[in-house]
Amino acid sequence: MxxxxxxxxxxxxxxxxxxxxxxxxxxxxxxxxxxxxxxxxxxxxxxxxxxxxxxxxxxxxxxxxxxxxxxxxxxxxxxxxxxxxxxxxxxxxxxxxAPDEGNMFLLGKVASPELKERFLTRMVDGSMRTAFFMTEPAEDGGAGSDPSMMLTTCKMDGNHWVVNGRKTYITGADGAGMGIIMAKSDDGACMFLVDLPHPAIRIERVLDTIDNSMPGGHAVITIDNLRVPADQMLGASGEGFKYAQVRLAPARLSHCMRWLGACVRAHEIATNYANRRMAFGKPLIDHEGVGFMLAENLMDLKQAELMIYWCADVLDSGAQGGAESSMAKVAVSEALMRVADRCVQCMGGQGVTADTIVEQVFREIRAFRIYDGPTEVHKWSLAKKIKRDWKAAQPA
Structure with a gap:
C-alpha cells in the first residue's frame, strides 16, 4: 500500500x-x-x-x-x-x-478551556464516544440537507437553556457519553455540549440501515425540556451555523480518507481473488472483462486520493474550503462507489457474501454517498456558487 x-x-x-x-x-x-x-x-x-x-x-x-x-x-x-x-x-x-473525529476537531477549535478539560480530554483518550445532533425527521418537516429548516428550539430560563425537539440519523447516540446538540434560538442556530445518557433525551428507536460500521447505529431522538447550563453552549447564541462550518468541511474530507482506505483494501481482496480464481482455462484477471475493471479501479482510487490531498491542502492554507470539500465529497464518494461495485462484480457470488469485507464496504460506500450531504445537494450548492461568481465577474 x-x-x-x-x-x-x-x-x-x-x-x-x-x-x-x-x-x-x-x-x-x-x-x-x-x-x-x-x-x-x-x-x-x-x-x-x-x-x-x-x-x-x-x-x-x-x-x-x-x-x-x-x-x-x-x-x-x-x-x-x-x-x-x-x-x-x-x-x-x-x-x-465519525462522529468522534469531527467532534474532536470542532472542540479543539472553538471550545472554551473549561469545556475542553471536561469533554475533550476523554474524547482524545478514547474513553468516551460522542454524537452530533443536527438532522431532524422528514415527517416533521425538520432540517436535513437544508439546516435552515431546523425545528428544535432553545430558550433561556434563568442561567439555563431549555431545548425541545426531535432528531434523526444520530450516529452513535446509543452508548455515547456526550452529545453536541444543535437547536434554534431567537438569534439563530446554537450548539450545546450535553452529558449522555440524559433523562430528557430519549432514544425512540435505532434505525435499521444499509451500513453497520459505526457503534450505536443511527437513532431517532426526542429531546423533551432538556435543561443545559448556559456555560455549556459553544460560543454565543446564533453562532451555531458558523461552528457547523468549522466542523463540516474537515469532517466531509475525513470520511473520504477513511473510505478510501476501505476501498483500497477491497481492491486488494478482489485483485487476489481475480489472480487465483480460474475460469475458462485461465485466471479471471486474464479475461478483459475482469482485468479492465481492476484497471479502472486503480484510476478511480488514484483520482480519489489526489482529490483528498488537494482539498487537504486548501484547508491547510486556512481557507474554509466549503466548495472544495463539496467537490471532494462528490468526486471521492462517486469514485469509491464505482470501485466497491467493481470489486463485488469481479468476485461474483463470493463478492456478495460476508466471507470478506468487500460486501460490507459496498454497503458502507452506498450510504456514504448520502450522509454529510448527498451528491445532488453538493452539486446544487456548487452550481449556485458558479452563478454567484459569474454575476460578480460581470461589469458594473
Missing part, C-alpha cells in the same frame, strides 16, 4: 505514525472483521472497548492528535486516516471514526 499512496509533502513524523497505524490495522484489527460481536447497529461496546485497548497498547489511539495537544495538518491527517480505514473496524479501534 505504501507504494500506492502518496507520501510527498508529509513529514517524517506523520509518515511514521501512518505506517504504524497501517501495520496495526492489517495485523491486529483485520482478524476481528468476522467477530460475531457485530450486528445490524454496529460493533458492540464490548468489541469496541477491546479494540481500543489494543490500540492504546500499540500507541495508535487517536494518532492524528499529538501528545502535546497539537493536530496533524490535514494533509498529514489524510495519510493517517486513509490507513486507519483499511478495515471497517480500523477507525473504531484507532478512534479516528
Amino acid at each position: 505504501n507504494k500506492m499512496l502518496q507520501r510527498e509533502g508529509i513529514s517524517a513524523r506523520a509518515l511514521e505514525i501512518a505506517d504504524k497505524v497501517e501495520a496495526f490495522v492489517r495485523e491486529t484489527v483485520a482478524p476481528y472483521e468476522r467477530d460475531p460481536r457485530q450486528g445490524a447497529h454496529g460493533p458492540s461496546e464490548d468489541l469496541a472497548n477491546e479494540l481500543k485497548a489494543l490500540a492504546r497498547a500499540a500507541g495508535v489511539m487517536t494518532p492524528h492528535i499529538l501528545e502535546d495537544g497539537g493536530h496533524l495538518t490535514q494533509r498529514e491527517t489524510a495519510a493517517v486516516l486513509i490507513r486507519s480505514g483499511l478495515s471497517p473496524l480500523g477507525p473504531l479501534a484507532c478512534h479516528t471514526c
Whole structure:
C-alpha cells in the first residue's frame, strides 16, 4: 500500500505514525472483521472497548492528535486516516471514526478551556464516544440537507437553556457519553455540549440501515425540556451555523480518507481473488472483462486520493474550503462507489457474501454517498456558487 499512496509533502513524523497505524490495522484489527460481536447497529461496546485497548497498547489511539495537544495538518491527517480505514473496524479501534473525529476537531477549535478539560480530554483518550445532533425527521418537516429548516428550539430560563425537539440519523447516540446538540434560538442556530445518557433525551428507536460500521447505529431522538447550563453552549447564541462550518468541511474530507482506505483494501481482496480464481482455462484477471475493471479501479482510487490531498491542502492554507470539500465529497464518494461495485462484480457470488469485507464496504460506500450531504445537494450548492461568481465577474 505504501507504494500506492502518496507520501510527498508529509513529514517524517506523520509518515511514521501512518505506517504504524497501517501495520496495526492489517495485523491486529483485520482478524476481528468476522467477530460475531457485530450486528445490524454496529460493533458492540464490548468489541469496541477491546479494540481500543489494543490500540492504546500499540500507541495508535487517536494518532492524528499529538501528545502535546497539537493536530496533524490535514494533509498529514489524510495519510493517517486513509490507513486507519483499511478495515471497517480500523477507525473504531484507532478512534479516528465519525462522529468522534469531527467532534474532536470542532472542540479543539472553538471550545472554551473549561469545556475542553471536561469533554475533550476523554474524547482524545478514547474513553468516551460522542454524537452530533443536527438532522431532524422528514415527517416533521425538520432540517436535513437544508439546516435552515431546523425545528428544535432553545430558550433561556434563568442561567439555563431549555431545548425541545426531535432528531434523526444520530450516529452513535446509543452508548455515547456526550452529545453536541444543535437547536434554534431567537438569534439563530446554537450548539450545546450535553452529558449522555440524559433523562430528557430519549432514544425512540435505532434505525435499521444499509451500513453497520459505526457503534450505536443511527437513532431517532426526542429531546423533551432538556435543561443545559448556559456555560455549556459553544460560543454565543446564533453562532451555531458558523461552528457547523468549522466542523463540516474537515469532517466531509475525513470520511473520504477513511473510505478510501476501505476501498483500497477491497481492491486488494478482489485483485487476489481475480489472480487465483480460474475460469475458462485461465485466471479471471486474464479475461478483459475482469482485468479492465481492476484497471479502472486503480484510476478511480488514484483520482480519489489526489482529490483528498488537494482539498487537504486548501484547508491547510486556512481557507474554509466549503466548495472544495463539496467537490471532494462528490468526486471521492462517486469514485469509491464505482470501485466497491467493481470489486463485488469481479468476485461474483463470493463478492456478495460476508466471507470478506468487500460486501460490507459496498454497503458502507452506498450510504456514504448520502450522509454529510448527498451528491445532488453538493452539486446544487456548487452550481449556485458558479452563478454567484459569474454575476460578480460581470461589469458594473
